[in-house]
Amino acid sequence: MTNPLPQRHPCPPGACDCGRERLADGPERxxxxxxxxxxxxxVERLENLRDLEDLQRLQSRLYEQLGIRVHIAPGFNEVRTMRGIVIELxxxxxxxxxxRQAIPAAIRRGLERNPQVAFRLLDAHDLLRDA
Known part of the structure; x- marks a missing residue:
């Protein structure tokens, strides 16, 4: 006898706008x-980023396993702090x-703990090419 995979408990009514009840059977579940x-x-794993490749690997794993697409890029204005990096789901x-709030916050904390990852991210977008 196999046990079903554990699923997230539903949010209290009115507390969340996730639309869980509208999910159909299939890959979106x-x-x-x-x-x-x-x-x-x-969240713990995102807070302990080692390098840019680790962050990119986590982004791809999030999409492969859960269908969550995370976009990380420098903001339109100057990037003076980690708040200048746009993290969107x-x-x-x-x-x-x-x-939806915890994942970007964890990535931001990971970037603050290891600023080399943020520098590599900025460099990947050609923001530090003349520095």
Whole structure:
């Protein structure tokens, strides 16, 4: 007998706008596999980035396993702090409001802890080519 995969508990009514009830069966339901415990592990992993390749690998794994697309790029104005780096998640049914806030915040903390990753990110967008 196989146990079903654990799924995230539904948010209280009115507390979230994730649209969990509108999810149809199929690949889009994989977002429900991100339980609170797994979300904590993900946030911890994002906060402890080693290098830019690690960040890119995590971005691709988020998309492959959960369907979450994360876009990270320098903002339109000057980048003086980590707040100048734009971190966006594409809209997705089933993605909890708290998770939509926690992932970018964890990436930002990871960039603050390891500024070399932020410098490499800026360099990848040709912002530091003349420095």
């Amino acid at each position: 994989r977002i429900l596999l991100l339980t609170r415990e797994e979300e904590k592990r993900l 594409e809209a997705q049914l089933g993605l909890c409001r708290k998770t």
